[in-house]
Amino acid sequence: MTTTSPAAEAESGAPDQKQPGALRVGIQKVGSFMSGMVMPNIPALIAWGIATAIIVNVSEFTEDGWAPTNALDGVIYPIIHYLLPILIAMQGGRMVYDTRGAVVGAVAAVGTIAGSDFFIDQLNETLPEAEELEYVHMFIGAMIMGPLAAWLMKKIDAIWDGKIRPGFEMLVNMFSAGILGFIMLVVGFFLLAPPINWLMETLGSAVEWLVDNNLLPLTSLLIEPAKVFFLNNAINHGVLTPLGTQQADAEGSSILFLLEANPGPGLGLLLAFTVFGVGAARATAPGAALIHFVGGIHEVYFPYVLMKPALLVAVIAGGATGVTTNMLLEVGLQAPAAPGSIIAIYLQSAGGGVGNVVGVTLSWVLSAAVTFAVAALILIKDRKKDLASEDKFTSAVAKTEAAKGKKSEHLANLAAGAGAVPAAASAKIQTIYFACDAGMGSSAMGASVLRKKMKEAGITDIDITNKAIPNLPGDADLVITQQQLTDRARGQEPDAVHVSVDSFMNAPEYDEVVELVRSSREESPAAEESSAPAAHAEAEGGVATETAVLTPARVTIVSGTATKDQALQQANEILVSAGAVTEDYLQAMRDREATVSTFMGNELAIPHGTNEAKDAVKASALSVTRYDGGVDWSGDQVSFVIGIAGVGDEHLQILSRIAELFAEESQVQKLKEASTEEEIFQMLQAVNQ
Numbered sequence: 001m002t003t004t005s006p007a008a009e010a011e012s013g014a015p016d017q018k019q020p021g022a023l024r025v026g027i028q029k030v031g032s033f034m035s036g037m038v039m040p041n042i043p044a045l046i047a048w049g050i051a052t053a054i055i056v057n058v059s060e061f062t063e064d065g066w067a068p069t070n071a072l073d074g075v076i077y078p079i080i081h082y083l084l085p086i087l088i089a090m091q092g093g094r095m096v097y098d099t100r101g102a103v104v105g106a107v108a109a110v111g112t113i114a115g116s117d118f119f120i121d122q123l124n125e126t127l128p129e130a131e132e133l134e135y136v137h138m139f140i141g142a143m144i145m146g147p148l149a150a151w152l153m154k155k156i157d158a159i160w161d162g163k164i165r166p167g168f169e170m171l172v173n174m175f176s177a178g179i180l181g182f183i184m185l186v187v188g189f190f191l192l193a194p195p196i197n198w199l200m201e202t203l204g205s206a207v208e209w210l211v212d213n214n215l216l217p218l219t220s221l222l223i224e225p226a227k228v229f230f231l232n233n234a235i236n237h238g239v240l241t242p243l244g245t246q247q248a249d250a251e252g253s254s255i256l257f258l259l260e261a262n263p264g265p266g267l268g269l270l271l272a273f274t275v276f277g278v279g280a281a282r283a284t285a286p287g288a289a290l291i292h293f294v295g296g297i298h299e300v301y302f303p304y305v306l307m308k309p310a311l312l313v314a315v316i317a318g319g320a321t322g323v324t325t326n327m328l329l330e331v332g333l334q335a336p337a338a339p340g341s342i343i344a345i346y347l348q349s350a351g352g353g354v355g356n357v358v359g360v361t362l363s364w365v366l367s368a369a370v371t372f373a374v375a376a377l378i379l380i381k382d383r384k385k386d387l388a389s390e391d392k393f394t395s396a397v398a399k400t401e402a403a404k405g406k407k408s409e410h411l412a413n414l415a416a417g418a419g420a421v422p423a424a425a426s427a428k429i430q431t432i433y434f435a436c437d438a439g440m441g442s443s444a445m446g447a448s449v450l451r452k453k454m455k456e457a458g459i460t461d462i463d464i465t466n467k468a469i470p471n472l473p474g475d476a477d478l479v480i481t482q483q484q485l486t487d488r489a490r491g492q493e494p495d496a497v498h499v500s501v502d503s504f505m506n507a508p509e510y511d512e513v514v515e516l517v518r519s520s521r522e523e524s525p526a527a528e529e530s531s532a533p534a535a536h537a538e539a540e541g542g543v544a545t546e547t548a549v550l551t552p553a554r555v556t557i558v559s560g561t562a563t564k565d566q567a568l569q570q571a572n573e574i575l576v577s578a579g580a581v582t583e584d585y586l587q588a589m590r591d592r593e594a595t596v597s598t599f600m601g602n603e604l605a606i607p608h609g610t611n612e613a614k615d616a617v618k619a620s621a622l623s624v625t626r627y628d629g630g631v632d633w634s635g636d637q638v639s640f641v642i643g644i645a646g647v648g649d650e651h652l653q654i655l656s657r658i659a660e661l662f663a664e665e666s667q668v669q670k671l672k673e674a675s676t677e678e679e680i681f682q683m684l685q686a687v688n689q
Contacts (some may be wrong), residue, residue, distance in 0.1 A: 029470075029488060036468045037092040037143055038241060042338040044087055045245070046348070048079045049335025052252070053351020080249050085109050085138045089146030095470055100157070100173075101150025104181045108149040111185030112141035115193030133201075134250060139242035141188065141196045149184040153177060203243055207256065216255070216327055220319035223260050225312055227298060228305045241336055253332035253352050258322065261333075261340035264364035265318035266292045266301040268371025269311060273304055276379040278386045281307070296341025299436065299482065310378050318371030322363045331359030429477040429497075429520040432513075434466040435489045436482065446480060446501075450510050457514045459521075478513070548688045550622040554578060555677040555684075561629030564593070568607050571623045571643025580621030580645045581609075588613030589643070593634075603639040603672075604662045605631070608646075617645045622658075624684060626671070639672060661686060 055069045055076065086106050093105025116136050124132040156176060164172050210216040244256035270292060273285035281304060288300040305311045326332065333348035342364070349360040379386075434446040447466040454462055467473075469485060472492035481489045483500040490498050497516075501509050554574050562570070572586040588609030592598060598607050609616060623643035631638040642658060661684060662668055674680045 033092075033095070033147070033470050034143060036095055036470045037088050037146065039338065039468070040091055041084060041087045042336060044079070044084055045335050046338075048076065048084070049248070049333075049348055049351070051079070052076055052248075053334050080245065081135065081137055082110075082113060084245075085113055085142035088139060089142035089149075092143060092146030093150035096147050096150035097154040100153055100177055102146075104149040104153045104177055104184060105146030107181035108145035108184035108188050109138065109142040111188035112145050112193050112196065113138045115189030116141065116197055118189070119194050119197055136197050136200045137242070137246055137249065138193075138196065139245065140199065141192055144196075145184060145188050145192060149180065152184070153180055156180060200242070200246065203239060204246065207243060207247075211255075211327065214327065216259075217320035217323040219259055220316050220323060224265060224315045224319045227260065228302050228312065228315070244333075244336065248332070248334055253334050253349075253356065255323070255326045255332040257333035257336050257348065258326055258345075258360070258363065259319075261337045261345065262319065262322040262364055262367055263293050263296070263298070263340055263342055263345070264322050264367030265315040265371045266298055267364070268318050268368035268373075269304060269315055269375050270301050271368070272314070272372045272375035272379055276376050276383065278383065293342055296337075296339030296344060298340055302482070308378070308382070310382075311375055314371045314374035314378065317374050318367040318369075321370040322367030325363040325366050326359065329355075329359035329362065331356045331363065333360075429517045430462060431476050432462065432464045432478045432480065432517075433472060433476045433493070433496075434464070434480050435469045435472055435492075436466075436485065450480075450513065453510050453514050454517070457518065459514070459517055462517060478516075480513070549620045550624065550681065550684060550687050551578075552678055552681045554621065554623045555681045556623075556625045557677055557680070558625060558627045559629065560627070562627055562631050564631060564633050565590070567605070567625065567627065567631050567633075567638075567641045568593070568643075570625055571607055571641055574623035574625075575621055575643050575645050578619075578621045578623075580617065580619045582616045582618070585609050585613060585616040585645065588616055599633045599636040599638065602662050602665065602668050603637060604642065604658075604668070605633050605636075605638045605640070606642050606644055606658065608644045617647055620646045622687060624680065626674075626680065628672075640668075658687060 051072060055073050086109050089105040089109030090102040093101035093103070095101075096105075116138055120133050120135055127133070153176075157173075160172065207216075210219070240256045240259055244254035247254035247256060267289055270285045270289035273281050274289065276282075277285055285304070288304075291297050292300050305315060331349070331352065333345065334351045335348050337344040337348050345360060345364070346357065349357050432447075432450070434450070447464050451464045454460070454464065469481070469488050469492055472479065472489065474493060474495075476493045476496040478497045478499065479489050479493050480499045480501060486498055486500045499509060499513065556570070556574070558570075568589050569586060572581070572583075572589060575581045575585065576583060589607045591610050591613075592608060599605050622645075623641075625641045625643075627639055627641065631641065640662070644658075667683075671680055671683055674683065
């Protein structure tokens with residue numbers, strides 16, 4: 001579990017192997033934004049799918065149809081061709097620039113739709129009737145024009161913000177939006193529609209080629225790993241949903257809706273852990289399987305794969321099996337299954353008749369069976385090793401339980417896996433957001449679980465909401481995300497406390513969150529502490545003041561290496577010499593390390609004592625030691641060891657300042673290149689402010 005403090009947390013600068021690559025984060029952001037545009041409008045797409053299925057089935061079983069369904073037939077095309085793209089464009093515009101963005105985005109989307117129809121009409125005039133092209137539903141065009149038009153509107157408004165004479169604001173706002181809407185309508189009509197048509201035709205031809213050559217199962221090589229690393233939304237909402245909708249409109253159903261939504265691989269994996277797993281992974285797998293399969297929250301099985309990457313082979317094999325089954329039996333869904341629950345899948349498959357439902361059933365059953373078999377082999381092969389040393393999942397749970405063995409110092413005490421209390425913990429926590437890609441499935445579950453725990457703890461005056469990461473409004477006190485998504489959430493909520501969990505399901509961190517919220521409601525002693533006498537002035541280096549927590553004399557460069565315990569001893573000696581702590585503080589730092597590592601990432605460790613050792617702290621102070629040979633900090637490489645002692649809540653602000661200073665890798669590199677202690681002090685003296 002990871003908790004990070006508001007000010008550019010140290011985790012954000014952790015070593016590369018612990019952070020998603022820039023490309024992956026970029027794809028996640030694009031996919032997340034696409035998801036934010038499409039997911040709120042899925043109900044309209046489901047309504048279209050249901051209407052289509054009913055009308056088609058009634059027509060098949062009756063000679064002349066049924067009058068009400070015959071009349072309703074007129075709504076099918078307008079919904080899919082006009083309403084859905086416009087809704088997507090409006091949502092994308094709203095995400096960028098509220099209502100003004102939604103309006104100009106919708107107008108721009110209409111231009112793209114009309115331009116596409118005009119473009120195809122022109123082509124069809126040159127083609128034989130048998131070869132005429134069908135109209136393209138402008139989902140992708142809407143995803144582009146909605147946010148683009150809104151962004152331009154936002155930039156234009158900024159030009160004359162505060163410069164309009166009173167009384168003319170409404171006039172300027174109305175006409176500027178109308179003029180921009182018209183311009184973007186023309187741009188969409190003439191410039192964007194033709195390339196979007198070409199792109200859709202190319203992608204459609206690629207899918208047809210894969211189907212014709214029986215190669216569609218190979219897409220599992222991309223889709224299954226993408227799901228685990230939260231990249232699936234870019235593929236699903238950017239490609240599969242538009243193409244699948246086009247195919248379903250023409251043929252009644254589409255196999256593309258099942259490429260990503262099939263719950264079989266996740267179910268098979270979790271069942272394998274239920275039977276052959278060890279420790280906490282095995283204990284939590286049955287509940288995760290139920291939530292995944294029935295609730296449609298696929299994210300709950302991602303941590304199981306991430307802790308044992310070889311299991312990617314199992315989910316890929318299962319996914320390919322499901323796709324192959326769908327191909328051979330020629331089955332699919334009438335509309336996207338969102339969330340990917342077995343209930344939603346059956347609802348969207350029923351329109352194809354009994355044969356379609358049976359084929360879809362075989363698809364998830366066989367994919368689950370194959371995934372189970374492959375995962376079982378991997379788990380059995382590694383079972384002795386996993387029993388001998390806890391796997392990552394079990395280790396994470398055990399570390400949390402160990403932290404709760406003593407009086408909890410808030411969930412924030414484990415900042416960046418380092419035991420640091422976030423500065424925000426000293427303020428009352430009122431607003432908590434659970435954030436995920438779409439802001440629906442897994443985050444909704446997590447919010448529900450935490451609300452129940454808060455209620456049981458007697459805390460009712462708190463707002464707990466689930467949101468998509470792009471929709472985080474910037475007013476959060478605390479944000480809970482899965483580890484792969486924390487960096488993106490931090491970008492949306494830089495001033496919040498961030499909590500990273502392995503899974504939203506029964507996360508052991510929730511008890512710590514409850515304690516953190518309870519503690520934040522207690523009266524802070526900060527005001528009383530502020531009236532206490534300041535620490536004695538220290539004249540070391542001639543630059544220290546009464547409030548200085550760091551002086552040049554407390555900065556040391558060690559050319560060689562050291563063990564972790566040696567580094568703790570040196571940090572304690574410096575703090576004792578400064579009169580900040582007693583000799584007992586060393587044992588308090590050792591106790592802290594035994595509970596949870598104080599490694600912060602970015603080659604930084606911040607050892608400090610436990611809450612029970614407050615009596616050993618006499619004044620607030622820091623020690624900074626750079627080990628050019630490095631320190632093995634329980635498996636993590638550390639170059640900087642910053643010992644910290646804080647009176648009252650002063651350590652909260654100190655930790656926040658340190659986090660800011662070590663957040664950027666470039667800043668850490670400068671500190672490593674400094675040739676003298678004085679240079680390091682000059683770079684770090686902001687902690688005294």
